Amino acid sequence: MTRPFLGFGLGLRTDHYQYIEDHRPDIDWFEILSENYMVPGGKPLAHLERIRADYPVVMHGVSLSIGSTDPLDEDYLASLKTLAERAQPEWLSDHLCWTQVDHTNSHDLLPLPYNEPTIEHIAGRIRQVQDYLGRQILIENLSSYVTYRASEMSEWEFLDEIARRADCLILLDINNIFVSAHNHHFDPMDYLLGVSPERVMQFHLAGHSHSGPMLIDTHDHPVCDPVWTLYEAALKHFGPVSTMIERDDDIPEFPALRAELAIAEDIAGRTLAAECLPPRLAQGAA
Amino acid sequence: MEQLRAMQQAFMGHLLGRPSDIAAAIQSTPEADAPTRLGIYASGYRLRLKEALETDYPQLHAYLGDMLFDQLMDAYIDRYPSHVFSLRDYGRHMPELLDGLDDFPALPMVRELERIERAFNHSFDAADSAPPDPAMLSQLPPEAWPGMQLRLHASVVVLHNRWNSFPVWRALSRGETPPEPVEDTAPWLIWRKALVSRYRALEAPEAAALHTALNGGDFSALCEALLAFHPADEVPREAVSLLQTWITEEMLADIVTDR
Known part of the structure; x- marks a missing residue:
């Protein structure tokens, strides 16, 4: 199976x-x-235009509200x-x-009950x-803090079945899997193995915080070691998937984030075959 | 979808602090019961809206201090649930809230600082337009001048304050102690040039000319407005000088003639 592989990226932030x-x-x-560019x-x-001239971009939204029972916002x-x-x-x-x-x-980003009527909706x-839009979109898994009594299946079964029926693609957030696995007591490997590999187009990596017994998806810390371990497992299972780090709070200087992204590149360098890597990394690996 | 809709309405009610039976729909676990788990969303909701208001009004926040500004934000969030998709627009009812208040400290200054910061927020991402080419003025035949329409850049805002709110805003934005409130009716201009929001005080003639242009008046109307400040024979020169300033300063979006 071949999927487009963009390599290693970062969330574009105004500070940078x-x-x-x-x-x-x-x-x-x-x-x-x-939403930051829908102005x-x-x-x-102006900055988007300049940066777009030099780099591929992907769009990531937070307001589609695909699971709402309100009509879609035209x-x-x-x-x-x-x-x-x-x-x-x-x-996008x-x-x-x-x-x-x-x-x-x-x-x-509020969670949904995992059941058949919600899937169909x-x-x-x-x-x-x-x-x-005239194109397939990617749908991303959340970090969540509640489980509905009305849920009848695992989150990964829910996500995978929606992607299959809608014929859409999946953005797998590795940190969100880790956070939700902690908060809801499931094995994150079950999640990775439960998603159809051919639909997974992008990975997110991010940091989280602790709040009492719960983990909270705050994007204000570096990616932690167990999430890197899970990322390595994800790469082994899915093969090359475009990977980026999201940082939304306590944003460090760009070189510090770049250095963090190098950890992902190192993991990919030892996990993936050299011919799967972007040319600039494949040369280093050879 | 009736069940899902009822559940979403109950969840939203919980976020808005209204009576809600959503906890009954949520599983409790030994380490965190349903109310604890739901509480993460409720506190997140308020924090996010506060962050949006803090981003919109940094100097109003500095002027009022944390406690009073927090009171203001709480009043806003209680009264205005968000009906916009972008947090950029969430604070749009602030003038309405302030107009309705009558026992909040320093209200006249607070209202004016709010207008100033709202104008800056507007200028930051108002619609782009390329400034007109100054050379077109020299090619314009004399008969085209009176009916010429000056379209101002979307970022241009003229503020008429009653108090010295602009000097107060400026001191706050520099981290300095603001001056005491005094009456000061000098008009101020806020606009964007080379992607950066700018401001300057306006002399009365330029303020009158800008008002005329903002209200759709043509070049002859603009000259008429300047008659209140200059002898008739100096008005055309003054008007052309303003026009050139506005072009250089990227305050104009377009010059429309009949030709």
């Missing part, structure tokens, strides 16, 4: 615009937060499509969650979105 434009760092791609003009779009979708036409991303993604109901927005909405 200048550094990236001045130094053109040797990373393979950037992920942009769609009339000014700095965000204004949001139109704005998303306009941005996609402008940014020409390799692909959002989360397997709901964010709003009765037109009230939680601005959070969401698969239909993803198909609608894909028809509108």
